[in-house]
Amino acid sequence: xxxxFAIEIIYRGIYQKTLASRISRAIVLAAHQEGKPGISxxxxxxxxxxxxxxxxxxAIVGTDQETLEQGMAKxxxxxxxxxxxxxxxxxxxxxxxxxxxxxxxxxxLKPGGTLIVTSRETPEALIxxxxxxxxxxxxxxxxxxxxxxxxxxxxxxxxxxRILGAIAKLLPELFSLKSVQxxxxxxxxxxxxxxxxxxxxxxxxxxxxxPNQGNPEIxxxxxxxxxxxxxxxxxxxxxxxxxxVEDPVSHATGGFRPDRNPTFKKFTTRTMRPVVNFDTCIKCxxxxxxxxxxxxxxxxxxxxxxxxxxxxGCGVCEAVCPVKDxxxxxxxxxxxxxxxxxxxxxxDKDAYKVWLEDKIKTRSERSxxxxxxxxxxxxxxxxxxxxxxx
Amino acid sequence: MAQLATVLEDQRKTEETALITGSEAIAVxxxxxxxxxxxxxxxxxxxxxMQYVSKLVxxxxxxxxxxxxxxEHSQFEIVKHASAAGARVFCGxxxxxxxxxxxxxxxxxxxxxxxxxxxxxRALDDPGAFGVEHNDALTVRDLGWQLVWVDxxxxxxDTALIAYRVSEDRRIFLPCAISxxxxxxxxxxxxxxxxxxxxxxxxxxRYNRADLLLHPDNPITVAPQGNEDWVMEIRRQNxxxxxxxSDVLREAYADFERIFGRSYxxxxxxxxxxxxxxxxxxxxxxxxxxxxxAIRKMRKAGxxxxxxxxxxxRPFAAVELAKxxxxxxxxxxxxxxxxxxxxxxxxxxxxxxRSALYSSPGEKPPVVGFIAGLGGREVTVPDVERITxxxxxxxxxxxxxxxxxxxxxx
Numbered sequence: 001x002x003x004x005f006a007i008e009i010i011y012r013g014i015y016q017k018t019l020a021s022r023i024s025r026a027i028v029l030a031a032h033q034e035g036k037p038g039i040s041x042x043x044x045x046x047x048x049x050x051x052x053x054x055x056x057x058x059a060i061v062g063t064d065q066e067t068l069e070q071g072m073a074k075x076x077x078x079x080x081x082x083x084x085x086x087x088x089x090x091x092x093x094x095x096x097x098x099x100x101x102x103x104x105x106x107x108x109l110k111p112g113g114t115l116i117v118t119s120r121e122t123p124e125a126l127i128x129x130x131x132x133x134x135x136x137x138x139x140x141x142x143x144x145x146x147x148x149x150x151x152x153x154x155x156x157x158x159x160x161x162r163i164l165g166a167i168a169k170l171l172p173e174l175f176s177l178k179s180v181q182x183x184x185x186x187x188x189x190x191x192x193x194x195x196x197x198x199x200x201x202x203x204x205x206x207x208x209x210x211p212n213q214g215n216p217e218i219x220x221x222x223x224x225x226x227x228x229x230x231x232x233x234x235x236x237x238x239x240x241x242x243x244x245v246e247d248p249v250s251h252a253t254g255g256f257r258p259d260r261n262p263t264f265k266k267f268t269t270r271t272m273r274p275v276v277n278f279d280t281c282i283k284c285x286x287x288x289x290x291x292x293x294x295x296x297x298x299x300x301x302x303x304x305x306x307x308x309x310x311x312x313g314c315g316v317c318e319a320v321c322p323v324k325d326x327x328x329x330x331x332x333x334x335x336x337x338x339x340x341x342x343x344x345x346x347x348d349k350d351a352y353k354v355w356l357e358d359k360i361k362t363r364s365e366r367s368x369x370x371x372x373x374x375x376x377x378x379x380x381x382x383x384x385x386x387x388x389x390x
Numbered sequence: 391m392a393q394l395a396t397v398l399e400d401q402r403k404t405e406e407t408a409l410i411t412g413s414e415a416i417a418v419x420x421x422x423x424x425x426x427x428x429x430x431x432x433x434x435x436x437x438x439x440m441q442y443v444s445k446l447v448x449x450x451x452x453x454x455x456x457x458x459x460x461x462e463h464s465q466f467e468i469v470k471h472a473s474a475a476g477a478r479v480f481c482g483x484x485x486x487x488x489x490x491x492x493x494x495x496x497x498x499x500x501x502x503x504x505x506x507x508x509x510x511x512r513a514l515d516d517p518g519a520f521g522v523e524h525n526d527a528l529t530v531r532d533l534g535w536q537l538v539w540v541d542x543x544x545x546x547x548d549t550a551l552i553a554y555r556v557s558e559d560r561r562i563f564l565p566c567a568i569s570x571x572x573x574x575x576x577x578x579x580x581x582x583x584x585x586x587x588x589x590x591x592x593x594x595x596r597y598n599r600a601d602l603l604l605h606p607d608n609p610i611t612v613a614p615q616g617n618e619d620w621v622m623e624i625r626r627q628n629x630x631x632x633x634x635x636s637d638v639l640r641e642a643y644a645d646f647e648r649i650f651g652r653s654y655x656x657x658x659x660x661x662x663x664x665x666x667x668x669x670x671x672x673x674x675x676x677x678x679x680x681x682x683x684a685i686r687k688m689r690k691a692g693x694x695x696x697x698x699x700x701x702x703x704r705p706f707a708a709v710e711l712a713k714x715x716x717x718x719x720x721x722x723x724x725x726x727x728x729x730x731x732x733x734x735x736x737x738x739x740x741x742x743x744r745s746a747l748y749s750s751p752g753e754k755p756p757v758v759g760f761i762a763g764l765g766g767r768e769v770t771v772p773d774v775e776r777i778t779x780x781x782x783x784x785x786x787x788x789x790x791x792x793x794x795x796x797x798x799x800x
């Protein structure tokens with residue numbers, strides 16, 4: 001009985017779909033250089049065509065065909081040697097369309113396995129974002145922005161091969177750097193990419209994450225009913241319409257909060273979230289009207305509070321808001337909870353103002369796409385610097 | 391005036407007799423069942439039902455939404471939705487028209503829609519032919535449809551009422567297709583006893599969609615997307631519903647006999663001259679007519695031949711049938727259908743019968759399959775005699791093909 005390797009690549013649709021597929025293909029091709037058979041696939045139930053929705057690719061490799069077959073014909077392996085997150089906001093968890101509830105980013109990692117994240121954050125910041133895990137694991141950071149490499153007009157930033165080089169270092173039983181470079185030259189005919197893999201191999205380092213580190217929240221769980229417990233006719237009760245909102249200070253009720261899907265919270269669907277300045281809001285209703293996910297709750301005084309159960313982070317609210325800096329999209333890595341901004345504002349307006357100004361002082365460069373034309377070109381020097389200096 | 395009122399009242403309560411076709415009998419059943427929504431799209435031989443229904447509607451005898459759709463797919467989708475919203479519905483088709491509705495036909499049982507449909511059995515194209523073949527209705531045999539074959543206009547009318555009663559039972563909520571052989575039943579007039587409205591009202595309660603009613607006061611989502619976490623449980627629910635049909639059917643037939651005074655005996659299959667039979671023939675639909683005539687003739691010549699006509703094909707009364715067939719020394723199954731490449735290249739019914747016998751604890755008589763009457767070709771008395779010879783060969787252990795074509799120019 002040989003050894004079965006499993007690697008998952010968690011990415012955001014649709015911009016990173018090609019990137020994820022390239023990484024899992026390259027893993028299989030590099031393993032093939034050492035005579036290890038493997039398969040590469042995307043998780044079938046995912047909806048990677050949806051903007052920002054977390055999705056997965058897998059590379060399964062066996063030391064021999066018989067071993068590999070034990071890892072085949074599955075939607076998702078039960079455990080993996082390495083998890084790769086190509087967008088660091090995914091460290092908060094994965095809510096795919098393929099199942100119900102939130103899966104911690106490190107959930108499938110074997111004890112002592114490695115989580116590789118492409119990020120410009122520190123290990124400490126990423127460890128805080130991820131849920132606690134009962135067994136220790138390693139965190140490795142491949143420095144970089146969330147890459148859209150491989151998608152249409154975006155330039156190849158070598159994220160795929162940099163990940164491959166890191167794997168050769170972190171899991172040498174799977175394949176060597178030499179095999180990675182052979183596979184790269186075969187697949188892409190680009191010696192520069194092979195060099196990038198080598199650099200990443202040299203630079204990658206890991207931080208040990210202990211069971212007492214990370215987000216202590218217990219993620220939402222879902223119990224599947226037995227067949228005779230389910231209603232028949234494929235009919236499900238509707239979500240109730242909603243109710244008035246209660247003011248946390250005056251306890252007055254008013255406004256409207258729609259009831260939402262209890263099994264799909266979208267807490268990790270977004271890479272950014274709107275930060276609302278309630279002091280400058282003119283109650284024009286545009287954010288509320290235009291939000292494609294009906295994420296805005298109407299407060300008793302007629303303000304609009306973006307509810308993080310429903311926000312996908314698309315940024316339409318920011319785009320339609322006529323007031324300067326009233327709605328600002330801020331990267332998810334800046335937040336550690338999903339609390340109501342309006343409630344915080346009601347409780348302490350001065351403290352909220354300080355919080356808000358801190359959040360919006362540096363604008364995040366991108367959401368699931370770019371915020372304005374030409375922004376990609378502006379980022380290239382920084383990307384090159386990362387490539388040169390690590 | 392008082393006397394006229396009495397006459398009219400008496401007439402309301404009394405059974406009438408009318409000379410009508412099988413299709414018209416189904417239309418009359420729709421009227422008696424006070425169907426709410428009927429959709430139609432013409433294709434022969436089903437279109438005769440359309441004609442009779444539209445006549446009833448325009449004469450003011452039937453108050454329903456009567457919609458001629460732009461094709462069979464829409465036709466079956468419309469009634470599916472109407473049924474979800476609580477309407478008693480009727481529709482039907484034939485041959486490739488039924489096939490064109492296939493997507494709607496597959497989702498109907500999964501959504502537990504008690505649609506009653508009439509299939510005027512017709513050969514599938516090509517060639518474009520109007521005559522009877524059973525392959526059209528049989529295409530839904532695995533999907534959760536109840537399937538029944540009738541052989542007289544009277545049975546068509548009665549079975550339609552029974553179909554509504556069983557399908558709309560909350561324990562079942564499955565669609566039912568009533569198969570009527572094209573031409574021989576759909577286009578042939580016979581005397582039919584038409585029950586009174588009072589009798590029908592006693593037999594057939596109103597359709598109550600209950601907890602599954604699609605209505606603003608009962609907000610539900612029907613047919614959401616589901617993944618592999620849900621499909622098996624949903625299929626298992628349909629399996630359970632189909633499993634319950636047999637008992638509910640028995641209840642309905644018993645009640646039918648009590649109220650209408652007409653008995654069908656065993657609801658699932660009819661036995662003819664089987665008490666002392668050595669061998670039996672089997673088949674569905676109007677095949678019964680030439681077979682019964684031939685049996686009467688052969689019995690005069692001393693051949694103890696019986697006939698088992700399958701009425702309900704889904705659910706298939708496998709245990710009861712196997713028990714009954716264990717009494718005979720051989721069984722000849724006449725299929726008015728084909729199943730190319732199937733075991734022994736037999737027709738659909740023959741292989742179902744073999745399957746039912748295989749797990750039976752009793753005697754397992756040999757089963758010979760016969761393909762006959764395709765595309766509406768008449769099955770003649772000499773054909774039945776030839777079939778019978780084959781079955782006797784099997785009974786006596788003489789080797790012969792397990793599937794034989796009868797009535798073919800060769």
